[in-house]
Amino acid sequence: MGKLLLIEDDIEMxxxxxxYLEQAKFDVLATDMPTHALELLREFQGGIxxxxxxLTLPEMDGFELCKKIRNISQVPIIISTARGDIYNKIQxxxxxxxxxxxxPYEPAELIARINAMLRRFKPKEMAFDxxxxxxxxxxxxxxxxxxxxxxxxxxxLTFLIENRLHPISREAIANTINAIHEDSLLRSIDTHVRNxxxxxxxNAKEPKFIQSVWGIGxxxxx
Numbered sequence: 001m002g003k004l005l006l007i008e009d010d011i012e013m014x015x016x017x018x019x020y021l022e023q024a025k026f027d028v029l030a031t032d033m034p035t036h037a038l039e040l041l042r043e044f045q046g047g048i049x050x051x052x053x054x055l056t057l058p059e060m061d062g063f064e065l066c067k068k069i070r071n072i073s074q075v076p077i078i079i080s081t082a083r084g085d086i087y088n089k090i091q092x093x094x095x096x097x098x099x100x101x102x103x104p105y106e107p108a109e110l111i112a113r114i115n116a117m118l119r120r121f122k123p124k125e126m127a128f129d130x131x132x133x134x135x136x137x138x139x140x141x142x143x144x145x146x147x148x149x150x151x152x153x154x155x156x157l158t159f160l161i162e163n164r165l166h167p168i169s170r171e172a173i174a175n176t177i178n179a180i181h182e183d184s185l186l187r188s189i190d191t192h193v194r195n196x197x198x199x200x201x202x203n204a205k206e207p208k209f210i211q212s213v214w215g216i217g218x219x220x221x222x
Contacts, residue, residue: 002026002027002049002050002114002118002162003027003028003029003047003048003049003163003165004021004026004027004028004048004049004050004051004114005028005030005031005037005040005041005048005051005052005075006018006021006028006029006030006031006051006052007030007031007034007037007051007053007054007062007065008030008032008054008080009032009054009056009057009058010032010054011032014030015030017052017080017107017110018030020107020110020111021110021111024111026114027163027166029044032057032058033058033059034057034058034060034064034065034068035059037065037069038065038068038069038072041069041072041073042072044165047164047165048073048075049075049076049118049121050077050078050114050117050121051069051075051076051077051078052110052114053066053069053077053079053080053097054079054080054081055079055081055083055088055092056081056083062081063091063092063095064095066092066095067096069096070095070096076098076099076117076118076120076121077098077099078097078098078099078100078101078110078113078114078117079092079097079100079101080101080103080105080110081101081102081103082102082103083102084102084103089102098117098121099113101113126161128161128209128220128222129222130142130143131200131209131222132144133157135158138151138154140154142199142200142201147199147200148199150192150195152177153192153195153196153199155176155177156173156176156177156189156193156196157196159172159173159176159177160173160210160219160220161220164219164220164221164222166219167213167216167217167218167219168216168217168218169216169217170190170217170218171217172217173217173218174189189217193210193218196210197209197210208221208222209221209222
């Protein structure tokens with residue numbers, strides 16, 4: 001569903017939030033150190049979809065970290081903190097935060113805010129060399145020619161793109177297209193990918209877009 005960076009110095013709270021987010025099918029990177037957070041942000045080079053930021057941190061205040069993040073990235077930031085007064089909220093937004101959630105809160109509220117933020121910030125169009133993907137139109141173009149993709153093929157392609165930093169299992173792909181986890185249906189994922197590759201003019205032996213990962217599933221190459 002998306003890769004999140006959780007920056008929280010309370011390790012018990014960090015583990016709790018991370019568990020809830022992973023149960024909601026998010027891929028979560030977690031750290032308690034601002035310098036490590038900045039390293040992760042640079043390492044994943046745009047692959048992080050949203051940041052959850054506590055304010056009480058070692059090394060530097062959360063507001064300072066928020067400003068540093070905003071100087072290098074436009075990734076959405078939700079401040080998650082016990083500082084719920086209006087002064088801190090205003091300062092958070094002035095430093096570049098997109099949302100502000102005061103502790104304590106229900107995990108369901110955090111997840112709802114994350115989903116709303118991801119919908120709002122989801123790019124309308126993505127380009128990968130000569131392949132263009134328009135999310136809103138559910139349209140894929142290769143060399144500026146619209147591809148005749150089925151709904152399932154488009155869903156698989158966009159799911160692989162959204163999770164392009166990691167190999168994706170057939171089970172995970174089946175989840176995103178609501179397939180039942182039976183061997184025959186999991187094997188049908190291979191058929192969908194084979195058809196998708198044909199439409200992308202992608203060679204399975206020397207893939208440009210979709211790479212097979214032995215023992216796991218598939219990975220978007222670009």
